[in-house]
Amino acid sequence: MALDSKIPSGPLDKKWSQYKSSVKLVNPANKKKIDIIVIGTGLAGASAAASLGELGYKVKVFCFQDSARRAHSIAAQGGINAAKNYRNDGDSVYRLFYDTIKGGDYRSREGNVHRLAEVSVNIIDQCVAQGVPFAREYSGLLDNRSFGGVQVSRTFYARGQTGQQLLLGAYSALNRQVKEKAVELFTRHEMVEVVIENGKARGVIVRDLVTGEIQRHAAHAVVLATGGYGNVFFLSTNAMGCNTTAIWKAHKKGAFFGNPCFTQIHPTCIPVHGEYQSKLTLMSESLRNDGRVWVSKSKGDKRKPQDIPEEERDYYLERKYPSFGNLVPRDIASRAAKEACDDGRGVGESGMAVYLDFADAIKKYGKDTISSRYGNLFEMYDKITGEDPYKTPMMIYPAVHYTMGGLWVDYNLMTNVPGMYATGECNFSDHGANRLGASALMQGLADGYFVLPYTIGDYLSGEILTGKIKTDSAAFDEAEKNVRAQIDKLMSVKGTKSVDFYHRKLGKVMWDKCGMARNAKGLTEAIEEIKKIRTEFWSDVKIPGTANELNPELEKAIRVADFIELGELMCRDALHREESCGGHFRSEFQTPDGEALRNDDQFAYVGAWEYKGENQPQELHKEELVFESVHLTQRSYK
Amino acid sequence: MKLTLKIWRQKNKSDKGGFETYQLNNVDTHASFLEMMDVLNEQLIEENKIPVAFDHDCREGICGACSMVINGRPHGPLKGTTTCQLHMRHFNDGETVTIEPFRANAFPVLKDLVVDRTSFERIQQAGGYISIGTGSAPEANNIPVNKVDADKAFDAAQCIGCGACVAACKNGSAMLFVGAKVSQYALLPQGHPERMERVLNMVAQMDEEGFGGCTNTGACEAECPKEISVANIMRLNREYISAKLSVERE
């Protein structure tokens, strides 16, 4: 099947404005007759639900947390990019576009990325008007900082809690629509199936997490804004509840999965410290603005950091990448840390960590300045590790952080299933093989506030005569039956091992063989190991309690069942992509000095996988990436 | 280290509930409080018992999901710290730790340590926003904000909506939570046009939800994991009185 990205024709910087002036609209009277379901209340979901409600559509929005405000976007720390050029340092829409394409190692679509850069400026305006308390200068104007992978200061921030403040802004817009009765909000509800009728998305099946009730909800369009799937690795910086269930169920009902193996490993996280560990904590990338990364020059050096003299330290990022230094993109910084540790030069008890040192910055700017920049991050580090970063260097190690892959969508953010949309982290669209810092928040809000409200009209204008979608159709019966069967099956295994046992096991295989470095042998093994885990899970998992009550173990089991299947697909995708690009590093494909070696002749495409049925391998479809404006080069940050 | 845990168990909303005691023999001091709870739950599953239900998600102190009253204090003994950011190194070997849900009139228990905080949602829906439609915002730097006010607004905006202030208060008052939101918008020029309606609506909803009145005990500020200041309650009172007066004058 040919994948049509529906990128409008015309010059790159005119595509979006021309599209907007010619897109089909739904008139206000008709909007009232149209129902839209939004799954997710993170930046992508809350902004979409609020904006669609304002336009006059009838919206239902769902999240699994007890409040819309607790979506995982709340945890984002560092900032949000926008091409405002307030610093007059040479930034522009084109530069943000170019940085994003390059940072993504040329595996994203020009049209989508340019649009993202264009609307980035509107996002800041919108958020400020909502009362988001961004950092300001004494002049009263907005402040900016720089972030990894770029040479301009375009990142807006609210101390170390940018995601929180942006999400609370979107949440307030959502609350206003809830009060207006334009949006109906369902918290503690988890989507467990999509309903497709005559080839179109027509609704969802959700489980009320408090009562266990299975419910049907119908609509003319379904928007998935369910976040990333990094928890397939068990340990990640994602919140505990982040999952793939919504998009995986959509995939099994026909939506193609784009570039599933593109995973971002974030370089600055607190290292793993014990068997019981439940998640990893990110230390914002903004720390690399002032912190210097180093290890000892000699292997197995067990001296305290203070006892290692300057000339025996290897500031390896500054050494290898003199022009970007500590600010190289995430994939490069992560791999360099892994290399240093694999070389036996890692620090700390486990040897699986490197130093991030603020001593020089404190000397240069004073403790107060550093504390005003990173105070809350230093405090958080101290709370978790019991060590004071003002006195001793932080120890950091890479951890799974973000998934660039996700449901394949066209320029309209619609999947290949008509009426089913995917926005925010759960789609594959804008970040290619590696995302730049502070760009996920930008994408989530761009999709929800400024893109989807336009593009969805193109499809819904064809739905104004459809009338109310009924929930008593055969398609709904079938979908509900499947959900009940899956839950019954899980509850009836009554095995011996907890859900977490299998999740950890899956996570270990994924991290070891589909993590920071991958190769054909490891990936082939991983696929077999995951198949085994899957068989064991379905024959020996133990879920206490019943399905008709608040049952966190059952919630986890439903999610882990999907993670296991997704894990296998990620390995297949990683195996088929015989090149290294961005976060996907195949050790067989590297330059003599250890950098990722792309193969543009054969792999400049989006790998979109089609589900073919239980125990059948997915089929690969290719969307060739066409570059009209940028010239593909070997990324260099030296 | 070894711990004895006395935990509130309650099957559902209508169950009476009561304490159960559990032993944990091998708790790592570097583990977080919730990781300790994970270990307990693994043990309970192993023993064919029902694990303890509790709310949590980010485990980074920012989503506001985790709750629990630990040894009588919401979010436990450490100042300015959520339960998920509390580590076992702050407990002693052999200690007995009592764990209860956040209790308040307006927070009914759903199961074990999980409570229903949707009353907070309804307060926010009553007025916790600035009425600006998508796409109609002016250029951001056309609204300069004095840095001091911006910083104060930020301090108030840090509230994570956890409800510890309510659980800490003998009256079950939500004044700190409401004061934080009202203050954020009252301090910013963007919030001024709807200032009066906002405070009146939010306070009316707060009363309707069954939160108690404020008698200035300061327990809320002491237990708030984000150290939201009671100055925000004073600002709430001022905003409320001036809104009330001006409505009466009209």
Ligand SMILES: Cc1cc2nc3c(=O)[nH]c(=O)nc-3n(C[C@H](O)[C@H](O)[C@H](O)COP(=O)(O)OP(=O)(O)OC[C@H]3O[C@@H](n4cnc5c(N)ncnc54)[C@H](O)[C@@H]3O)c2cc1C
């Ligand atoms: C620690 C951390 C720090 C970060 N810092 C930054 C940063 O500084 N800058 C930046 O740009 N990006 C950052 N990111 C990335 C960024 O935060 C995320 O990519 C982004 O917030 C995702 O937003 P989203 O709306 O797509 O999804 P989320 O915010 O993850 O929201 C998902 C929503 O979907 C709901 N949901 C999921 N599954 C279901 C289901 N089955 N049924 C019902 N509801 C469901 C959830 O309840 C939730 O409401 C960070 C990420 C992490 C982990």
Ligand code: SF4
């Ligand atoms: S004011 Fe403090 S204690 Fe109360 S909800 Fe907000 S963060 Fe929690």
Ligand code: FES
């Ligand atoms: S789990 Fe998010 S604040 Fe504790």
